[in-house]
Amino acid sequence: xxxxxxxxxxxxxxxxxxxxxxxxxxxxxxxxxxxxxxxxxxxxxxxxxxxxxxxxxxxxxxxxxxxxxxxxxxxxxxxxxxxxxxxxxxxxxxxxxxxxxxxxxxxxxxxxxxxxxxxxxxxxxxxxxxxxxxxxxxxxxxxxxxxxxxxxxxxxxxxxxxxxxxxxx
Amino acid sequence: xxxxxxxxxxxxxxxxxxxxxxxxxxxxxxxxxxxxxxxxxxxxxxxxxxxxxxxxxxxxxxxxxxxxxxxxxxxxxxxxxxxxxxxxxxxxxxxxxxxxxxxxxxxxxxxxxxxxxxxxxxxxxxxxxxxxxxxxxxxxxxxxxxxxxxxxxxxxxxxxxxxxxxxxxxxxxxxxxxxxxxxxxxxxxxxxxxxxxxxxxxxxxxxxxxxxxxxxxxxxxxxxxxxxxxxxxxxxxxxxxxxxxxxxxxxxxxxxxxxxx
Numbered sequence: 001x002x003x004x005x006x007x008x009x010x011x012x013x014x015x016x017x018x019x020x021x022x023x024x025x026x027x028x029x030x031x032x033x034x035x036x037x038x039x040x041x042x043x044x045x046x047x048x049x050x051x052x053x054x055x056x057x058x059x060x061x062x063x064x065x066x067x068x069x070x071x072x073x074x075x076x077x078x079x080x081x082x083x084x085x086x087x088x089x090x091x092x093x094x095x096x097x098x099x100x101x102x103x104x105x106x107x108x109x110x111x112x113x114x115x116x117x118x119x120x121x122x123x124x125x126x127x128x129x130x131x132x133x134x135x136x137x138x139x140x141x142x143x144x145x146x147x148x149x150x151x152x153x154x155x156x157x158x159x160x161x162x163x164x165x166x167x168x169x
Numbered sequence: 170x171x172x173x174x175x176x177x178x179x180x181x182x183x184x185x186x187x188x189x190x191x192x193x194x195x196x197x198x199x200x201x202x203x204x205x206x207x208x209x210x211x212x213x214x215x216x217x218x219x220x221x222x223x224x225x226x227x228x229x230x231x232x233x234x235x236x237x238x239x240x241x242x243x244x245x246x247x248x249x250x251x252x253x254x255x256x257x258x259x260x261x262x263x264x265x266x267x268x269x270x271x272x273x274x275x276x277x278x279x280x281x282x283x284x285x286x287x288x289x290x291x292x293x294x295x296x297x298x299x300x301x302x303x304x305x306x307x308x309x310x311x312x313x314x315x316x317x318x319x320x321x322x323x324x325x326x327x328x329x330x331x332x333x334x335x336x337x338x339x340x341x342x343x344x345x346x347x348x349x350x351x352x353x354x355x356x357x358x359x360x361x362x363x364x365x366x367x368x369x370x371x372x373x374x375x376x377x378x379x380x381x382x383x384x385x386x387x388x389x390x391x392x393x394x395x396x397x398x399x400x401x402x403x404x405x406x407x408x409x410x411x412x413x414x415x416x417x418x419x420x421x422x423x424x425x426x427x428x429x430x
Contacts, residue, residue: 086306138209149210
């Protein structure tokens with residue numbers, strides 16, 4: 001396979017990964033969540049680098065399986081290797097704009113841009129857009145989410161916890 | 170090549186601390202003071218179990234054995250967690266008449282999380298790269314745990330007389346065993362001289378400085394000297410509570426260690 005062919009193959013694989021979703025938030029692909037760090041093709045072997053969102057996320061095994069099942073269908077690929085990388089660290093600013101919109105569709109308010117770790121952040125309701133909201137629980141149904149209540153449209157909703165690299169104090 | 174004992178022992182203490190405390194936390198599921206706390210506490214335990222997996226995985230890469238076996242099949246005396254973290258949540262079991270002590274849960278987790286932050290900040294500068302990478306990731310998640318436990322600690326310490334009484338008893342109990350958490354164990358000097366982690370003295374001092382601040386904020390006197398009365402877990406000394414925990418948590422795994430759970 002030439003360099004150009006490998007590159008084209010990698011692009012095909014990226015297209016396929018668009019269909020692999022977070023099993024716990026199935027409106028968003030792992031690409032839009034910013035979990036894919038790189039795709040390499042060596043002959044018929046595809047290598048995918050994946051960044052875990054939260055360390056203890058039980059969905060990681062399922063995501064790994066789904067990636068393999070999706071890519072193995074690509075013509076010319078006979079082996080798939082998924083590597084969970086410890087560097088770089090996944091942060092919520094890796095989520096694409098499209099990913100943020102899709103999170104809202106799922107009823108999850110996307111993480112804020114330019115948030116200072118440890119500081120409070122403004123969380124708009126994904127349904128009505130109001131910021132007249134209260135934090136009910138910093139933790140939620142999955143490690144990456146928290147639970148809020150919108151005082152404007154009176155809906156409970158969830159938000160993604162902001163995750164940023166913490167500097168040294 | 171012979172194993173670097175200082176590194177291996179350090180990794181066991183990191184992994185076992187999170188593993189056993191997360192296990193004790195998991196026993197609270199359905200029993201926490203209210204349903205939102207059940208959601209929060211189980212989420213924290215899940216994170217901590219994830220941190221333990223990270224450290225066990227490094228041990229696996231170093232040839233110590235499979236992560237699942239390290240957590241489920243080791244004899245109690247091979248565990249390096251602090252005794253404070255293995256102790257039962259209270260009288261009874263989670264299945265039968267659980268008379269668990271919430272003040273103990275709050276104080277133990279709060280004291281531990283503060284130390285964990287200091288420890289992880291030090292590991293971020295570690296000479297062993299897998300540790301620096303892991304610490305950076307753990308610190309992000311730990312930040313949320315700390316916010317949670319600090320809120321509980323401060324609110325209960327500023328609450329009713331009954332709450333203060335229970336908290337004071339839990340503080341005394343944890344303080345008497347906390348040195349077992351703060352100690353690095355028999356390989357302490359080598360761990361530090363090889364640049365894996367800061368010295369025990371430095372980290373203990375930082376922890377005490379933080380405690381002084383917290384206790385001042387809630388207007389409570391800082392207890393006296395720290396203790397380690399029930400044994401040094403870092404050198405394999407444990408109580409019957411660890412035996413009980415390990416036999417319970419490995420019951421299913423032992424029925425068929427070859428299966429994928």
